[in-house]
Amino acid sequence: MLKNNYYTFFIVILFVFGCQNSKKVQKYYENQIGDTPFDKTKDKPNFKFCDSTKVLHKRAYIRYSGGEKALEEALIKKYIFQPNYKTFSGYFIIRFAVNCNNETGRFRMEILDTNFMETNCPKDLQNHILSIAKSLKNWHHPFYKGKDYDGYRFINIKMKNGKIVKS
């Protein structure tokens, strides 16, 4: 009897954990992975796509004046270290859009630790990084196959002990 109870318990545990481990299948998709609809809690209403039906997902086509080195230098120049940031080592992956007028918007961010697991960082650091990303003005929208486009891209900011790590 006791043995049977053990078996029942084991099967129940397997079932429960099995369910928890099963992969979350995303049920809803935008037209393209990365399409970022307007969210009034995050986005400024004055950012508009020139043609929201043809926003490119080709990150290499969105350039920064002076190239990636100039981009990194701008990030480092704008970054103001605070002692409490020292607790953070990890990555900020910031996705955003550049419209055909070279304006930016629809910023979204993933914060990851050094093992690429989702994590948190001091709130003021998070806000500071996001505001730096939003303040960059030297973006060039995609020019693809002879036409101007809106587009999405992302930047990856690596940090060690609260300092930006150069590429």
Add this chain to the structure above:
Amino acid sequence: MKTTTSIILFMASSFCFSQVNCFIFLEGSPERQACELCDEAIKHPQGSKASQLLFDKAIAVGPKFAWAYYEKSVPYFKRGFLLEGLEILNEAIRLKPLEYLCYRAYWYWQYRNYKLCIQDLETYYSMPKAFIQFTPGGEKDMRIILGLAYAKTGNYKKGIETIKTCINSYDSEDDFGFADYHSLAILYVKNKQYGEAIDAIQKQLLINKDIADSYYYLGLAYLGIQNKTEARKQFENAILKLNDTNRYFNTNAGFMVHESDVVEALNNLKN
């Protein structure tokens, strides 16, 4: 030779990451059904809703079919959804580590997590059945990436050994990548082995003389042995090559040189 190498690299990368032949699975089996759904999915633009829904369908019908997870994950990585991409790709790796571990290592490299990149590649190359794998673009052997990743963590010696072992394993010159010796030379310069760096760059120039950075590192190597005249000449060559629109763009270089770096090196020579 370049053409031959390109074809070999292209074929190799295609072999690693391309379409799976669905006919190898028993007709009506979950794998066969999943495979055929994936074949349908990749006819749609990458990252499109239509393709993602078909991958989900494939995963539902054949949850052990690794290729579906791999293909589904690709646009997430390319578009900055790292967490989501990893969650999906990890399933492919769980099912077929030999096939997909290098792909995760590649994205760790791309997102500058050298610790995790090294971890995956060391695991991969310790597998008895590990075979030669390339970056998705086919331009670099993943052992070159491993060597560069060691260098990124400051372990130049191990990086040099890894790249040398990779180069020595090739049967003929046709197997060399367009920037293998270049990558080796960078690490020699970083490790202050200037004579070896000069030798490596000379070999690089015989294979591909169109990487601007090669001349910059050659200049640094000459500077290391106090030959300022030759260093200046090479820095000037680097500037010329940087302005050559037909130059070879060394994808996944790891250590990129910008015009401002070369100008700075030239200015330092004047002082």
